[in-house]
Amino acid sequence: MRISALAAEAGMPVATVKFYLREGLLHAGTPTSATQAVYDASHVRRLHLVRALLGSAGLSVQQARTIVAVIEAPGDDLYHALGRAVGALPPTPAVPAAAADGGEPFPRARAALESLGQVYDPDFAAVAQLESALASAEAAGLPVDDERLEQYGRHLAALAEFDLDRLPADPASAVEYTVLGTALHEPVLLALRRLAHQDAAVRRLQARPENG
Amino acid sequence: MRISALAAEAGMPVATVKFYLREGLLHAGTPTSATQAVYDASHVRRLHLVRALLGSAGLSVQQARTIVAVIEAPGDDLYHALGRAVGALPPTPAVPAAAADGGEPFPRARAALESLGQVYDPDFAAVAQLESALASAEAAGLPVDDERLEQYGRHLAALAEFDLDRLPADPASAVEYTVLGTALHEPVLLALRRLAHQDAAVRRLQARPENG
Structure with a gap:
């Protein structure tokens, strides 16, 4: 055409x-x-x-170009191609100060992933993102304790298996699916989380929504 | 002091x-x-x-003032107080065009919540947020199908029960816990989701992270 x-x-x-x-x-x-x-x-x-x-994912042209480059040349190592593509998506966490002086850059994220028995790869952008999120929750007096971490880890592992079952075999399509699944399904997940809380709250608090 | x-x-x-x-x-x-x-x-x-x-939650002074007002006067209806407080948190979805002409404003969100058997209250801000997220996924060619919706709903319901089990009895503390749990645990959940995908991918794709 x-x-x-x-x-x-x-x-x-x-x-x-x-x-x-x-x-x-x-x-x-x-x-x-x-x-x-x-x-x-x-x-x-x-x-x-x-x-x-x-549009809805809010990337810059430069970030989108990084993702397109991975789709056009995913290379032989799909695992690292997926990591590069997802790493180009927002949020972009600041590199913590400890990284510069040779200390452990992501102590909270490392401990959390070890406790979950998951792979720890500090080059993966979500590790810095997790470190920053855990530090913020801690500073506000609502740290993620072991029990909550275990709950999150267990349910997210099940959802990850579901997503990986649907990963296309073709590498370019796999990168596309992973990028879109991250950028577009995260907002769905967060909205559904708030609504799951609302649904649990309405039943527990014995209230009735006026427009339900 | x-x-x-x-x-x-x-x-x-x-x-x-x-x-x-x-x-x-x-x-x-x-x-x-x-x-x-x-x-x-x-x-x-x-x-x-x-x-x-x-800080990390990124609210304006005005949004924070709304939340503080709910904490200071939660009123007798804790369910609606929690809804008002969480509704003041970002993101603030645009009101869809259909709402103005009297049509169903949130067709996708309504169908999703009905399919999950959850309460549907269009005044709750997360409903508009879900509608917008589902519409974006659909437009990008990666709609949330029934099977994915059922998976998300089931795991998020379990996590919501976990959170509600820990809801403080005192209304002001309950609002605080809910607001902080939403604003600060959402980024933790998203980072852990990306890491759960990475963990599943490294096992399935038979690759080894260089720094694992």
Whole structure:
């Protein structure tokens, strides 16, 4: 299809498609003349991905470009490709001060992961994110104790197995699925968590919502 | 204790304590003279709460004031007090267009909650948040299907029961616990989710992290 049909198919203006092409977020079409090219389903799919990353996921063009680069060249090591792609997603935690002087940079996260029996890889961005989240909860007087950690770990492990069961076999699709599943399902999970609390509260507190 | 001792106890400058007093985020101490007052443990606790809300939780002074108002006057209906307090936390979803013309404002969220057998109360802020999250996932081609919804619902219900078991009996403390548990434990949960995925991936993909 031509660029106008591609834009219509993806539901966005031609100017947006051209912007993504210029920014290296969309791969080039197959040239049919000096000024024209044709596009296929892979382009439609990429447009949906890029729109989600720059839109609701709130990524910068540079962060989206990092993810697109991993999708285009995932390499032989899918585990590290997934880590690189997810690491490009927000939030970007500050590197803790202890890292500079050679001390253990993520003491709380390390202890938590060891207690859960999970892999500890300080290069994985979520380790710094966990350290920062645990430190904030501690400072506010609501630290994550062992029992809560065990609960979180157990239920999230079950959800992770569910997600990994659905991981596409093709590496590029696997990276795409992981990135979108992280960026777009996290807000779903948080909203559902608040609603699960509400549902438990309404039953325990014997109240009735006025509009239920 | 005097204001200087209060500030030292909470680990913040006296100027910050005075700022919180002026902004109505910290309740007044008991006056001992025309220019002095004494503070107690309730003030230390409040300072930790306000610092967490304005700091890592990223609230505005106005949002924090809403939460403090609920803590100071939770009223007789704890269920609605908790809803008001959690509703003041980010994210603040846009009201969908359908709400204005009288249509069902949250069709996806309503269907999801009905399918989970959970209470549906459109005045609860997380309903709009869920609608927006489900719509974004759908637009990106990774909709939350029934099986995923059932998995999320089941595990989050278990975690909600765990949290509600620990809800303090005193209404003001219950509001505080719920607000901090939402604002500070959500980032912990998300970081642990990414790490649970990593742990599942490292085992399934047969790779070894270089620094594990």
